[in-house]
Amino acid sequence: MLTPAQLRAQHHTFKSLLVFSSMMTRMIGAQDVIVLILHANGDKLRGRSMIQKLAYFWSLSISCIENASFKFRYDGPYSAEIRYALSRTLARELVDENTRAGPLYDQYHYQIVEEAGDFVKAVADRHQDEFKQIKHIIDTCKESSSFQYEELSHATIAHRVYNRMPKEVRTKSADVILKDALSLGWNVEREKIQNGIKLLEKLGLLP
Structure with a gap:
C-alpha cells in the first residue's frame, strides 16, 4: 500500500502528464508567442531578456513552443528559436526595435507597429486561451x-x-x-x- 506522500507524488505525476499532453496538442509557433507577449503588455516591451523569460514561463504553463528549447545562461533561460523568431518579426516589419542607452548597457525596446494591427488581432483571435493566460502571467508579475x-x-x-x-x-x-x-x-x-x-x-x- 502506498504511503500518503507516495500517493501525493503519484497524483502530481499524473497531473503533470495530463498538463504536458494538453500542452503538446496546443503547440504554437515562436513568432506568434512573441506577438502575443507584446500584445498582452499593451503592444510593447522593454528588453530581449524579458521576452525570453516570459516565453520560458509560457513554455512551462501555457503550451509547447514549436522548435523552442531553453538553455540556462548567467541570467536564466535562453532559446535560440525565440531569438530567431524575434528577428523574423522585425524582418517582417511587425515589430519595431529601438535601442536606448541605459546606465550600464543599451536597452532594446519593442513595439508592435500600427500597420500590424490586423495581423495581431488575427493571432490573438486564433489563440484566445493562450492570450488570456500570458496576460494573466504578465499581470501577476506586475502585481x-x-x-x-x-x-x-x-x-x-x-x-x-x-x-x-x-x-x-x-x-x-x-x-x-x-x-x-x-x-x-x-x-x-x-x-x-x-x-x-x-x-x-x-x-x-x-x-
Whole structure:
C-alpha cells in the first residue's frame, strides 16, 4: 500500500502528464508567442531578456513552443528559436526595435507597429486561451512588483534550481535555493530569490 506522500507524488505525476499532453496538442509557433507577449503588455516591451523569460514561463504553463528549447545562461533561460523568431518579426516589419542607452548597457525596446494591427488581432483571435493566460502571467508579475529583468531572472533561476533537486528533498526554502544557485555559478540575491519563489507560487509553477 502506498504511503500518503507516495500517493501525493503519484497524483502530481499524473497531473503533470495530463498538463504536458494538453500542452503538446496546443503547440504554437515562436513568432506568434512573441506577438502575443507584446500584445498582452499593451503592444510593447522593454528588453530581449524579458521576452525570453516570459516565453520560458509560457513554455512551462501555457503550451509547447514549436522548435523552442531553453538553455540556462548567467541570467536564466535562453532559446535560440525565440531569438530567431524575434528577428523574423522585425524582418517582417511587425515589430519595431529601438535601442536606448541605459546606465550600464543599451536597452532594446519593442513595439508592435500600427500597420500590424490586423495581423495581431488575427493571432490573438486564433489563440484566445493562450492570450488570456500570458496576460494573466504578465499581470501577476506586475502585481507582484516582479515585472523587471532581474526579478524575472531570479524567478526563472529559482524554478530551475528547485526542479533540479531530488524529489524526496525538494524544498521551496529561499536559503536552500540560494545556496544551490550560488554553487551552480549564478550571481543571485536572497531577497530576489525569495520574491521569485513567491511569484512562482502565484503562477502555480511551484507545487
